[in-house]
Amino acid sequence: MSDEPKFTDEQLEQARLLFAKPWDFRTSVTDMANLPEIGNTEIAFAGRSNVGKSSLINALTGRKGLARTSSTPGRTQMLNFFSADDAPLTIVDMPGYGYAQAPKELVEAWTNLVFAYLRGRPTLRRVFLLIDSRHGIKTIDEEAMSLLDKAAVIYQVVLTKSDKIKPPALTRLIDETLAKLAKRPASYPEVIATSSEKGKGLAELRAEIDQLVKN
Ligand code: GTP
Ligand code: MG
Numbered sequence: 207m208s209d210e211p212k213f214t215d216e217q218l219e220q221a222r223l224l225f226a227k228p229w230d231f232r233t234s235v236t237d238m239a240n241l242p243e244i245g246n247t248e249i250a251f252a253g254r255s256n257v258g259k260s261s262l263i264n265a266l267t268g269r270k271g272l273a274r275t276s277s278t279p280g281r282t283q284m285l286n287f288f289s290a291d292d293a294p295l296t297i298v299d300m301p302g303y304g305y306a307q308a309p310k311e312l313v314e315a316w317t318n319l320v321f322a323y324l325r326g327r328p329t330l331r332r333v334f335l336l337i338d339s340r341h342g343i344k345t346i347d348e349e350a351m352s353l354l355d356k357a358a359v360i361y362q363v364v365l366t367k368s369d370k371i372k373p374p375a376l377t378r379l380i381d382e383t384l385a386k387l388a389k390r391p392a393s394y395p396e397v398i399a400t401s402s403e404k405g406k407g408l409a410e411l412r413a414e415i416d417q418l419v420k421n
Pocket of ligand 2: 299
């Protein structure tokens, strides 16, 4: 991959402005019947429980308490919708998968809701699939990728908590991740490394999202 920055300063600035809007929580849903009406371009954050989905949404919007964060895995078992007045984008925090104590019925309910949402949401432009930098892609993430491939929704891997590993290990992880993604039909062939805690990769991720809204 080239070292040229992917985005111009102007694009980064436009994206910063989008995320500087007054983002707010709209609604939580546990079934398809209650989805908000189709409208804005939508993007969603998915990933295993505790990977840092809510933290990333808070960091992107600069609003600490926007998406609930917790160190108790599996708290967010709903689709949570966020929007901002006059922003042409809706952000969805998806329920985390793969927490150890999940009973079988809950896993099934997760799969059904998530698959129905992925299949039935024409405005959903991309899913950002979060992977913990310390762990890389695990079997459970491969299962989520298969679901996304089956739903034919484009997904892009975002590495989280990159402050937790050293730069050479991160470079290796990015290469390994890209190699795994190459075999996946609906995957987007780029990876963004982020740290919600240190702010790393956030401007780039905002710009990636802003381009989806504009194109
Ligand atoms: P569920 O809603 O349970 O699926 O979890 P989640 O994916 O929303 O994770 P959440 O944002 O609640 O973060 C889980 C834990 O990881 C929290 O203790 C966060 O403080 C921590 N965390 C999130 N992002 C980062 C990061 O960039 N760096 C570090 N060091 N810790 C992070
Ligand atoms: Mg969460």
